[in-house]
Amino acid sequence: MHEMSFAAGVLEKMLEFAFSHPDRRLVEVKLAVGVLTCIDPEQLAFCYEAIAAGTVVAGSTLTMEPVEAIVKCAGCGYHGSPKLWDDGLASALAFAAPATLCCPECGGTAEALQGHECAIRSVRYTTSSLAAP
């Protein structure tokens, strides 16, 4: 359950945001998470919302947008989407086939340039708490 570690990291940053901007009420924090990580969006959102309860950012939600993988092959110069391990097992279970580091062009080992990230990208907030004169 490594999602809790990431949720704690997000909460820490959001509390920092809240304390440095007491006039802003946090609504949503948006993350970008690479498809090569094994971070589960639903579990991460659940963990975040659970540990945010009781803090000044309680009620804010966490959303994630996936970052596609991009690989580069030193052998043949290929640069682009990874080869997927599509053996029918994934589609039978309605999952996305996992990305591999096997170069789709030459079969050599490619290096992932993108797809391993897990980062906060933006926050959404209101200033409604200060709107009353």
Place this chain on the structure above:
Amino acid sequence: MLTIQASPEEIYDIELEHSLLEANEKLARENRALLDCHGITAVDFMGAIGSGKTTLITRLVAMLRERCGVAVFNGDATTCADADPIAAMGVQVVQIATVNGCHLDANVVGKALRGIELDGLRLLMIENIGNLICPAEFPLGSKARVVVISVTEGPYMVRKHPHMFLGAAAVVINKIDLAEAMGISVEALANDVHALKPDIRVIPASCKTGAGLDEIAAMVTAF
């Protein structure tokens, strides 16, 4: 003076770039720098509970301790059951009890590094928590990561846990002496690993019979 106040419920978006991996990665780089400056190679062993990580490390310690300075970090949620037999061989061991943690991170490894005598060491073997998912996201500062799988984990274990293999330099397929009894093809498991990462080194082994152990010992001392 004109002041403008946002209307209630007006919503703003601001960019706030902050990597959640960076804190651990920074500590991992610090661990690596400390190890490098003492001439120590650290190898991180990952794998499922029962894949044979502890037995493999114990066998490697017995093979290598006369040849070079070896130390071991054992990651486990609780107990010193794994660390005690290794300590009995006269090498430095740190038991890292993560209590409820499902993976080691660079912070606890850094703490453990500060608890041992680094001078004279050449090889540090770090046993991660028995888990095929979480440790993948947390580099520790080791020079190479090795995944230990075993034939008793079923024919689809690689296919089910692809992430773990992408960042690894080598895979040990352990318990090959049981392959026939389990009805498992070692070759098919190796093919699965190579489907994910063609250049990854795969070493079939048995900690019980000793098969493959010389090759693994040579590999971990050459990383």
